[in-house]
Amino acid sequence: MASLKDLRNRIASVKATQKITKAMQMVAAAKLRRAQEAAEAARPYSERMGAVLANITQAIGGGGDAPALMTGTGRDDVHLLIVCTAERGLCGGFNSQIARLARDHIRRLLADGKQVKIICVGKKGFDILRRDYSSLILERVDLREVKTLGFANADAIARKVIQLFSQGGFDICTLFYSQFKSVISQIPTAQQIIPAAQASAAAEAGNAGGAVYEYEPEPGEILSDLIPRNIAVQIFRALLENAAGEMGAKMSAMDNATRNAGDMINRLSITYNRQRQAQITKELIEIISGAEAL
């Protein structure tokens, strides 16, 4: 049985831990607000981009001059997975959820005899996937030094992906990230970005307003510039959603931890008090029985 001193030390250390988790929770809450604002500020751009894209696809009418990034190579032998996770842990199941989704996907692809390549964005996903698929990982993008996510970060990743595509490095590219639903719910999502999902573009084209545009330069040329940019925008959006999701997950994880620490302190205090009382009673009995013996 632990002595009173041990218990006292234990309580003190749990209290210290509780203070840390509490502080982390508050930091996460502040960061979450900023991340959410950033995600919201980025929304108009991707929405308008979608509208412009739909407009142009309509103008071209799916003709033969659509770039390969949009139509794909026509094969699906080599898959590239971009797995976006957080740089830091202590955020509950956030990273492992994304990694699990990616791993299931990889396993299915490998079982079908496809070739898989992986680009990891964020340290945690890399750490998890490295265990099983280290030979498939092409690259790991490190964003730990990045204080505020800029479009430039996403653009750099997109450029690598597009370069790889133009060298014939892969046929289909899927982006894994966590969709930010609310503070307590983040949904790991797989989104195909190359070739761009045609169905949604076609659906949007229907209500694009139907104005007859003049194009400067040719629509095909605009499109070939627009598609790579759209990929960067998709990645940027994924990164922002991830950042918000990470902070949300961290906030609720730290909230749980703080509460657990509180419960633990309560339990330990009760044990401590009981033991102290038992010791006092014991001492009293000793004194009284000593007095009676006289």
Added chain:
Amino acid sequence: MAEAFKFELVSPERLLVSEQVDSVVIPGAEGEMTVLAQHAPVMTMIKPGVVTVKTAAGKEERYVVFGGFADILPSGCTLLAESATHVNDIDRADIARRIQEAREDAADAKDDESRARAEQFLSQLTTLEGALLPA
């Protein structure tokens, strides 16, 4: 007074401008163009340059953009810029860095087409720098 229309300048990070304006000068890929209300629908690429906005209130604002798209409709104009900054906030070191990068791109280019593109981009950037320096 000229008729006002809605102008929006959006960069991936945020919405910079969204207001009623009299006219906007856009550095289009095939030459500068001034957009007024009731402009015919045009979609154009943008080269690095300065966007001049004349607001309905009579103020004139200038923004530096680095490439992007403009979507012009009779009812309004949306500019999707790859990156945009107000002229007052522009960082000369940032332009210098972009020029340096463009130079490296041009030097690294493998085929003629990409080299031509990189060089064109570089010359647009240097023109922009020249235009901004006296400001």
